[in-house]
């Protein structure tokens with residue numbers, strides 16, 4: 253696998269090899285990509301039709317397994333994971349999915365406020381990457397951040413309480429859905445502005461390197477993962493940070509969760525070259541495309557990308573092709589995406605795929621997985637009860653950590669909090 257990374261990195265960038273196809277490398281997991289021949293301006297080819305055409309080249313777990321079995325007569329010696337690893341991945345994905353389903357219920361019952369963006373369908377990315385990390389490693393997320401925080405170890409109680417705006421939340425109820433933060437677990441946010449987290453992650457990676465090389469702290473080998481979406485890759489911060497990270501060989505992995513949509517804008521219509529992974533080699537770092545609906549493949553790529561960062565070899569850009577099973581946020585009726593496209597990805601549910609893999613390979617039985625489902629149901633129920641019973645922050649906490657002059661901002665000329673005015677949020681964008 254490392255050989256595939258080395259191949260990508262060491263090639264000189266010429267027009268001939270600019271479009272490197274890592275499928276030709278030695279690993280079936282690393283960097284396979286489609287040769288997109290899409291013209292976003294061609295009206296005869298709708299984005300969704302193009303997406304459907306691409307699916308033929310997406311490799312499923314079962315294909316990889318078949319391939320491995322062909323190479324070896326021993327079916328058990330060549331499994332992609334151990335039973336313990338499989339159970340850990342399964343439990344983490346079920347935790348993410350069940351948590352988000354509960355969020356939807358609580359949101360529609362008016363228990364949480366503001367915008368809530370769910371992660372259903374994308375679990376293989378969070379689990380495949382974050383479960384490989386150590387506690388000291390950092391994760392930087394977006395507004396779709398609950399599941400990243402959970403995978404990193406932030407207890408469900410703290411995340412749910414944060415969503416309920418309670419003092420027991422991981423930000424004492426001051427952050428809400430889009431701003432998960434945990435000093436203890438090194439979750440550096442939750443960011444509502446797209447691309448805003450990428451420089452923060454780059455700074456965290458710089459800190460690790462500075463500590464090791466300048467302050468001579470030999471144990472400072474922390475890795476930072478920056479998660480962000482396909483739409484965000486058209487923002488300037490993305491390019492600036494790729495440049496800095498490559499220039500300074502920072503211990504960071506840029507993880508693009510390409511769910512094909514930025515709110516209602518198709519990735520294929522918005523991006524001049526939709527193959528995001530290619531931007532890695534353009535900056536002198538490996539760029540990898542992976543099937544983000546397949547936790548085992550994501551993990552295989554993540555193992556190498558994280559190890560590369562930890563041993564001081566620098567950053568990697570990983571594009572995970574995935575799909576969100578719900579609308580952009582819980583306020584989005586999700587009427588723009590083609591039902592056929594949604595149905596297609598529903599058949600590629602990453603949790604069902606891992607479950608089938610483990611059962612087909614006799615790593616686990618149904619009863620063992622059901623026991624995990626039940627345990628997680630209890631964890632989520634408990635998180636809701638805990639959040640419900642927790643106190644609301646005092647009003648005096650409202651302006652804590654607000655650095656702008658509260659007069660005119662939080663407090664009006666009459667000395668009252670502006671948020672008490674029923675018209676306070678009038679005119680605010682609803683996305």
Ligand SMILES: Cc1ncc(C[n+]2csc(CCOP(=O)(O)OP(=O)(O)O)c2C)c(N)n1
Pocket residue numbers: 396444445446447480481482483484485509511513514515580683
């Ligand atoms: C700087 C900035 N510009 C615009 C927005 C409005 N906005 C909210 S979500 C979003 C789309 C982001 O899409 P993507 O990066 O693909 O992430 P996804 O929602 O698909 O996870 C936009 C443009 C924003 N939050 N921040």
Ligand SMILES: [Mg+2]
Pocket residue numbers: 481482483509510511512513514515
């Ligand atoms: Mg997107």
